[in-house]
Amino acid sequence: MQIELKELERKDYKKAIDFAVKGMHFNQYIENKKELYLYGKYFLYMEMQRATQMVAAYMGENLVGLVLADVKGESKRYQSIGKGLYVKVMELIMKVIVKDPVSSYDKANKKMLQEYKENANLDGEICFVVADPTIQGKGIGSYMMKELERREAGKRLYLFTDSNCTYHFYEHRGFERVGSQDIMLQLGKKEVPLTCFLFSKRMVGENEVE
Template identity: 50%
Template sequence: MELRITENIRKKDHKKAIQFAIDGMHFHWYFNNNFFLNLYGKYFWYSEMLKATQILAVYADEEFAGVLLAGVKGEKRKYHSFWKSLYVKAFEAMQHLLAKDSAGEYERVNNEMFEDYCKKNNPDGEIVFLAANPDIKIKGIGTMLLEEFERREKGKKVYLYTDDACTYQFYDHRGFERAGEKDIVMDLGYKKMNLKCFLYSKEIK
């Protein structure tokens, strides 16, 4: 099966990318309703796409195999959509109205880690999303995407947020430094969930 990297993602594969996010980041842990789970999956994907100055996708023959999104200073954003921007703003307003304090807890902790990180670092960009298709039995897709991104961004310092609901260990083995770590309790109304949040950093050489 031939693997190739493209600088964009086919329109028909956006739904698959949303599902990668839902499954890989375990969004179902936070929602007990599939309708809201899917709404959140769209919100997450649209918000990350709208930040991206680098969109890299891997295809195995013609099958969508993985994607990396990153935002780098001084580069133009790759994706623009008035309606998706409106969706993101509307969802954020609804989330803060319904979830109140818990909606902003994750963001607050990430902001705290970033502020501490920036006291000694001046990052050039952020990797906002990286995922591989779990249905394709080919190893190394995530590594392939990361290596292509690093080839394009040599000399840059980048960071990313993740947590222990994801396979954060991937970054431990690829030259990233764990630059921040905080524990939070997510109060979801119907349950409380302990979560460990991380900020990883790497200077690309």
């Protein structure tokens, strides 16, 4: 079935959350299913609040993938009071109750980005990339990234990922690994070893050669 690219429909928010939870393996950090869904919702809403570009992939009426990017000089078209309030409440809960267990993750990403910016001019961030984990080999992720490259041709974008995700996908799409850092997430009594990665690429337009 042909892939159609368009805006994310509100009815598919829950499906996008499910893709993020499974594709980014949030279940390794959060065991309770309700808390897992609430965190996935927080993650989607947080990135939608930042996004200036959205590429949602559909097969028929079914959402099969989503890419969000935050590019300098472009308007943030997906913000809303409701999403913003939800993000703020969740951040307060995580800070007060959970004691911000992913701070080491954020610190690693911040350090890598600061070091990379010393020698690179960046135009924006690809902040959310998910695809239906039950559908493989259809080129959904590549199709969405190609559309983003068409829209942002000539701009250098970066993204964060980690060893718990399918980071090799970006290497196969021409992204350069420009930073990496090993960390240990402390989740209560549980420790999760992880490698954080920073990737970057100058977006290639239709008339350019990668």
